[in-house]
Amino acid sequence: MSIMNLISGYLASDIRMATPILFAGLGLLIINRSGLLNIGAEGTMLVSTLLAVVGSYYSGSVWVGLLCAVISGALMGLLFAFFTVTVKANQIVIGAALNILGSGLSATLNRIIFGVSTTVTRFDAFTNIKIPLLSDIPLIGGALFNQMIPVYAAFLLVPAISYYLFRTQAGLNLRSVGENPRVADTLGVNVYRLQYMSAIIGSALIAAGGAYLSTGLVSSFSEEMVAGRGYIALAAVVFGKYKPGGVMLASLIFVAGNVLSNILQVSGTPIPYTLLTMIPYVLTVVALAAFAKGAVAPASLGRPYKRG
Amino acid sequence: MSIAMLEMKNISKQFPGVLANEDVNLTVNKGEVHALLGENGAGKSTLMNILCGLYKPTSGEIFIEGQPVKFASAKDSMSIGIGMVHQHFMLIPTLSVIENCLIGSKNKGGLKLDTRSAAKSLSELAKKYSMNIDPSALVGSLSVGEMQRVEIIKALYRGARILILDEPTAVLTPQETNELFKMIRGLKQHGFTVLFISHKLNEVKEISDRVTVLRLGRAIGTYDTEDCSVQDLARLMVGRDVKFTVDKKEQQTGKAVLSLKGVSLLRKGGGAKLLDDISLDVHAGEIVGIAGVDGNGQAELVECLTGIICEAEGEADYCGKDLLKCSTREIMSSGISHIPQDRQRTGLVMPMPLTENFILQDYYTGKFGKHGFLDWKSVGESSDRLIRSFSIKAPGKEELAQNLSGGNQQKVVVAREINRSPRLIIAMHPTRGLDVGAIEYIHGKLIEQRDNGAAVLLVSTEMEEILKISDRIAVMYEGRIMGIVRPKETTAEKMGLMMGGNDLAKIS
Structure with a gap:
C-alpha cells in the first residue's frame, strides 16, 4: 500500500509541477506555429507571477489575480508582436529584452508594493478541487482528479489546441503562416493579424502558467521564482515536436526528474545530493538526444515576413 | 469581335531605380493559350505579379471581360478568377495536397476543416482534366511535375478561369513537359484561358495560339503564333538576329x-x-x-x-x-576555372554585392591589396571593367547578386572565372x-x-x-x-x- 501511495504521490507532484511548464509550452507552441520565435517566456512569466499575487491581494479573489496576470501576458505579447512583426526587429533580441524587462519589472514592482519586509503576505490562492467518484480510482485517481482548476485547464487545453491546429480552418491558416507566410499571403490569409493574435494569445497562456506558479503551486511571490521554467518550456516545445500532446509529454518528463531528485533527497539515501540534483538535467539531455531528432520546426520560424 | 477576357492597358511599374514595365498593353481572348515571350529580366514576371495582385502598377488599368478591376491583394485577383502558378511553387511541403488547397479559404461549414468534401471536389477536378493526383498525399513527397499539377489543381479549385503559368517548364523533364502541354490543351478545350510565360521559343511555338513579346519592359507586339517562325520569335525577343549555329x-x-x-x-x-x-x-x-x-x-x-x-x-x-x-x-x-552547376548556391554569394562576388577567387592572392587588407578602389575598378566587357545588366557594381536576373548572374560567374585567364x-x-x-x-x-x-x-x-x-x-x-x-x-x-x-x- 505504501508503494501505491508513493507512486500516486509521485504522479500527483509531477502533474502539479508540470502545469506551469505546460501552460508556457502551449503558449509558445501557438506563437512558434505562426513563425515567431519568442524566447521571452521567462520574463512574461515573471511579470505574471507578481501580478497574480497583486491582483489576488487587493481584490481578495484569486480569479482577479489570474485575470491581471493574463492581461499582463497579453500586453507583453502585444509588445513582442509590435517589435517583431511591425518593426521587424530581431526576434531573439526582443525575446531577450522581454526576459530582462520581466526580471527587473517584477522585482521593482514587488519592492514598491510589498516592500522588502520578510513578513509573509497573505492572499487568496487556488485550492484543490476533488472530483467525486473519479478521484476514488485507485493509484491514479488522487493524482489526476484531486488538483487545482488551472491544472485541469492546462491539461484540457492539450486536446483543444490540438483540435484547433489540425482540424480547423483557422488552425490550418496559422500553420501555413508558420511554414511559408508568402504562400499564406497569396491565398488571402492576413499574415500580420494572425501573428499579432497568436503572440497575444500565446503570451496570455504563458502568463497563466506564471499565475498558477505564485497563487497555486506555492502561494507567495519571490524574485526570480520562475527559475528557468520559461526556458524549459522552450525545450519542451522542440522535444514535443511542435505538437500539443508532445509538449505535454515533454513537460511531464522534464519535471519527473526534478520530482524524483526531490523525493530521493528527502528519503535519506546515501547517494550524495549533488549527484541527485543532476538527475533532471541528465534526464533532459538524454531525452532530447534520444527523441528530438525528428523535430521539425515551422519552416519560417524566426524570419520576419515582408510583404510584396 | 467579342470582348477580351483580359485586357491590360498602358501598364507601367516603377521600382526604385528600374522601370520594369513601361506602357505595356496586353489583350488576351477567352479560351486561348497566350504566350508571353521575353528574355530574363524583360518584365514578364513583374507584369504577371501585377495581374495577380502581388504588385500594384504605377499606372495603367486592367479589365476583365470589359470591366475595370483593381487588385489590392492576391485575394482580390483570385476572387475574380485569376490563378497563378508561380515558377517557385507556392506550396507547403509539410502539408497534404488538400490542406495546401484549403489554406485561407472561407469556411462555410463552421469551425471544422472540411477535408472530406475538399478531397472529393479535388478528385473530381483531377478526373475531369485527367490529372493524376492523390489529394491526401504529402506535398513534400511528390515529384516536381506532380507539385506543378497540385498548383494547377489548387488554382482551379479556387475558381480560376484565367491560369497564369510562369516559366512552367523550367523545372520539368521533357516527359513532364509533354504531360503539361497535354494538360494545357485539355484546359483550353474546357474554355479556360491560359497565359504561358516563357523564354523558350520552341515551347511557345508548340503550345500557344498567340504570343506577345516583351523586350526591356515594353511590349513589342502581339502575333499569331502560326505566322511566326522560331527565328522570327528569337529576333523579336532579343531585338536582333540570333544565330542558332x-x-x-x-x-x-x-x-x-x-x-x-x-x-x-x-x-x-x-x-x-x-x-x-x-x-x-x-x-x-x-x-x-x-x-x-x-x-x-x-x-x-x-x-x-x-x-x-x-x-x-x-x-x-x-x-x-x-x-x-x-x-x-x-x-x-x-x-583552373570552375563554372559550377548551380550559380545561386555554389557560383555566387547571393546577398553580397557584385564587387565582392568578383573577387571570391582572388581576395587572398594579394592582387587586390596587401597584408590582408583589401584595396576597394582597385576592386571597384576591376568590377566596372568586368561589368562593361561582359555587358552585365546591373544598376551598378554595388548591386547585390540576388537582384540580378538569372542570365546576368551567370555572366558574373563566367566573367569572374574567365578573367583569370x-x-x-x-x-x-x-x-x-x-x-x-x-x-x-x-x-x-x-x-x-x-x-x-x-x-x-x-x-x-x-x-x-x-x-x-x-x-x-x-x-x-x-x-x-x-x-x-x-x-x-x-x-x-x-x-x-x-x-x-x-x-x-x-x-x-
Whole structure:
C-alpha cells in the first residue's frame, strides 16, 4: 500500500509541477506555429507571477489575480508582436529584452508594493478541487482528479489546441503562416493579424502558467521564482515536436526528474545530493538526444515576413 | 469581335531605380493559350505579379471581360478568377495536397476543416482534366511535375478561369513537359484561358495560339503564333538576329592539359560505383562535352576534379599535378576555372554585392591589396571593367547578386572565372535556365577561350548545346563513359542510345 501511495504521490507532484511548464509550452507552441520565435517566456512569466499575487491581494479573489496576470501576458505579447512583426526587429533580441524587462519589472514592482519586509503576505490562492467518484480510482485517481482548476485547464487545453491546429480552418491558416507566410499571403490569409493574435494569445497562456506558479503551486511571490521554467518550456516545445500532446509529454518528463531528485533527497539515501540534483538535467539531455531528432520546426520560424 | 477576357492597358511599374514595365498593353481572348515571350529580366514576371495582385502598377488599368478591376491583394485577383502558378511553387511541403488547397479559404461549414468534401471536389477536378493526383498525399513527397499539377489543381479549385503559368517548364523533364502541354490543351478545350510565360521559343511555338513579346519592359507586339517562325520569335525577343549555329574555326589541338586515368568513385554504403573507370583527355584548344541524362555521375566527376570530393581513386593529371589529391584552393589557384552547376548556391554569394562576388577567387592572392587588407578602389575598378566587357545588366557594381536576373548572374560567374585567364575551364550546365541571347553570349565566350588555347570540359544535359560547341563528346551513363565521338560524325539518335546505356562499340 505504501508503494501505491508513493507512486500516486509521485504522479500527483509531477502533474502539479508540470502545469506551469505546460501552460508556457502551449503558449509558445501557438506563437512558434505562426513563425515567431519568442524566447521571452521567462520574463512574461515573471511579470505574471507578481501580478497574480497583486491582483489576488487587493481584490481578495484569486480569479482577479489570474485575470491581471493574463492581461499582463497579453500586453507583453502585444509588445513582442509590435517589435517583431511591425518593426521587424530581431526576434531573439526582443525575446531577450522581454526576459530582462520581466526580471527587473517584477522585482521593482514587488519592492514598491510589498516592500522588502520578510513578513509573509497573505492572499487568496487556488485550492484543490476533488472530483467525486473519479478521484476514488485507485493509484491514479488522487493524482489526476484531486488538483487545482488551472491544472485541469492546462491539461484540457492539450486536446483543444490540438483540435484547433489540425482540424480547423483557422488552425490550418496559422500553420501555413508558420511554414511559408508568402504562400499564406497569396491565398488571402492576413499574415500580420494572425501573428499579432497568436503572440497575444500565446503570451496570455504563458502568463497563466506564471499565475498558477505564485497563487497555486506555492502561494507567495519571490524574485526570480520562475527559475528557468520559461526556458524549459522552450525545450519542451522542440522535444514535443511542435505538437500539443508532445509538449505535454515533454513537460511531464522534464519535471519527473526534478520530482524524483526531490523525493530521493528527502528519503535519506546515501547517494550524495549533488549527484541527485543532476538527475533532471541528465534526464533532459538524454531525452532530447534520444527523441528530438525528428523535430521539425515551422519552416519560417524566426524570419520576419515582408510583404510584396 | 467579342470582348477580351483580359485586357491590360498602358501598364507601367516603377521600382526604385528600374522601370520594369513601361506602357505595356496586353489583350488576351477567352479560351486561348497566350504566350508571353521575353528574355530574363524583360518584365514578364513583374507584369504577371501585377495581374495577380502581388504588385500594384504605377499606372495603367486592367479589365476583365470589359470591366475595370483593381487588385489590392492576391485575394482580390483570385476572387475574380485569376490563378497563378508561380515558377517557385507556392506550396507547403509539410502539408497534404488538400490542406495546401484549403489554406485561407472561407469556411462555410463552421469551425471544422472540411477535408472530406475538399478531397472529393479535388478528385473530381483531377478526373475531369485527367490529372493524376492523390489529394491526401504529402506535398513534400511528390515529384516536381506532380507539385506543378497540385498548383494547377489548387488554382482551379479556387475558381480560376484565367491560369497564369510562369516559366512552367523550367523545372520539368521533357516527359513532364509533354504531360503539361497535354494538360494545357485539355484546359483550353474546357474554355479556360491560359497565359504561358516563357523564354523558350520552341515551347511557345508548340503550345500557344498567340504570343506577345516583351523586350526591356515594353511590349513589342502581339502575333499569331502560326505566322511566326522560331527565328522570327528569337529576333523579336532579343531585338536582333540570333544565330542558332556557332562559328567555330577548325584548329589543331595542343597537348593534353587534363588527363584522366581510371577515375573511380565508390558509392557510400555500397552499391554501384558513382564513377567507374573514367579515362579521358582534354587538350589545349579543345572543348570536350560530357553528355548524359542528369544524375549519371557528371556532378560527381566535376566535384572530384575541383577537390570537393576527395575519395576518388585513379589519377587526374593536370600539368604534372594529380587533381584528385589536391585541395580546392590548390586546384583553383593553378589556372583552373570552375563554372559550377548551380550559380545561386555554389557560383555566387547571393546577398553580397557584385564587387565582392568578383573577387571570391582572388581576395587572398594579394592582387587586390596587401597584408590582408583589401584595396576597394582597385576592386571597384576591376568590377566596372568586368561589368562593361561582359555587358552585365546591373544598376551598378554595388548591386547585390540576388537582384540580378538569372542570365546576368551567370555572366558574373563566367566573367569572374574567365578573367583569370585559365588553362582549363570546367563548366557545368553553364546555360541552364538562360534565354537564347544569354546562351549565345556564353557559348561565344567559351569558344573564344578555346580559340585562345584553353582546354574546356563542358558538362551539359542539353544535347543541342553539346553538339553545337563541343569538339569531342563523351557520353556518360551510370558513372561510365559509353563512348567518345565527334559531333560531325555522330547523330542525335546514336547519342540517345548511348545516353540510355548502350556502348558505342555495340551500336556502330
